[in-house]
Amino acid sequence: MHPDDEVLAAIALGEDVPDEAAAHAAACPQCAAMVADLAEVLVLARATGGGGLVDPPASVWAGIAARLEQEEVPALPAPEPTPADEAPADELARRRGRGGPRARWLVAAAAAGVALGVLGTQVVSLVGAPAQAVVARAPLDTLDTAERRGEANLVREQGGYALRVGVQPLQAGPDVLEVWLINTDGVRMVSVGILPDSATTGVFPVADQLFDQGYRIVDISREPLDDRPEHSGDSLVRGTLA
Amino acid sequence: MANGDGEGLDGALAVRLRSGDAEALAEAYRQHGRLVYSLAVRSLANPHDAEDATQQVFVAAWRGRASLDPDRGSLGGWLVGITRHVVADVMAQRARTVRNLQAVGSRATPPAPAVDTVVVEQVAVAAALDGLGEPRRTIVRLAVLEERTHEEISRELDLALGTVKSHVRRGLLQLRKRLEEVRTDAS
Secondary structure, eight states: OHHHOOHHHHTTTOOOOOOHHHHHHHHHHHHHHHHHHHHHHHHHHHTTTHHHOOOHHHHHHHHHHHHHHHSOSSSSSOOOOTTTTOOOHHHHHHHHHHGGGGHHHHHHHHHHOOOOOOOHHHHHHHHTTTOOOEEEEEEETTTTOOEEEEEEEEEEEOOOOOOEEEEOOOOOTTEEEEEEEEEEEEEEEEEEEEEOOOOOOEEEEEEEETTTTEEEEEEEEEOOSOOOOOOOOOOOEEEEEE | OTTSSSSHHHHHHHHHHHTTOOHHHHHHHHHHHHHHHHHHHHHOHHHHHHHHHHHHHHHHHHTTTGGTTTSSSSSHHHHHHHHHHHHHHHHHHHHHHHHHHTTTTOOOOOOOOOOOOHHHHHHHHHHHHHSOTTHHHHHHHIISSSSHHHHHHHHHHHHHHHHHHHHHHHHHHHHHHHHHHHHHOOO
């Protein structure tokens, strides 16, 4: 008669157990293997001291949602399913998806409690918006060390284009974080907006022609609050829309 | 069928994910994103690669959701399996890059490093521990990581001694169960 698993756990933990249980566990291959397994779990648990878990930055989910919204945009309009044909799960997804694919991912993330920063509070306004398509994507890296800090997507929405930015918290200090689109000629640039204090996401409407005219380099800079509107030269991250 | 270990909830989430519920993917990310990311960071070292790999894992999970069998194994184990493939791919790419750079000078090619199983299992156990409900999580951490006696824990948390003992043992059994799921799903 094998002892309870809890008794075997007690043995692995080095607790006192009745002699018969200890004797059985030592002699029985099945129980001895279980005790060895549990002892191994203890070693693994202690190896990282319970640490070793790192939180992914907020931009990771934003990137997942951005990549998947391409999936959801159909090449051809899907035939209207009749109520009888639809499985309950599809019906639910279709109802939830009323806001369009991007909205669906954001609503889903908000419902699941995935931290989204500023963008999370804008979800309500997106529901009901028609489907959006990602036109171009730019990884945002630091200039000196080329470390990934986030991602920017140019999306087509009803009424125009928008630049959606997702980044790890960037240090602004007393300054302000400004988002620019720099022309590939390296000379012209436009400011598309400000990232509010410690925000990790932002949505900035941009004029239709900008991308085609070569304004493809996304740049986020630290701008002192002075009277000079031009780029301070202090760029934190940059990436090219492609 | 739900039991005290919350496996019924995991199965329900898997069913929802497979059926195409976007919220289920977000919930899976909330529950397992840290595990996937930590595994990627420890295997790849470069945070940029780890972020990219994490995104690839959840995109692959969504696209491959039809292959998820809620009755066989766990969602966490399935995601770890995908993570191992994605990480191995990144490592293979790196090895190819090194090989290409060396191609001119040398015939010897470095072997592509494999995903370290010990790393996978350490992170999986850390994530499992983190996922224990309270008070079990605190009790197990105090007993296993901080080597406190049951009596000390009982006093500190104002819980009966028998309760503490039970939580430590069952907690350890739960951790082992989660580890087994990762091992079986890792293919």
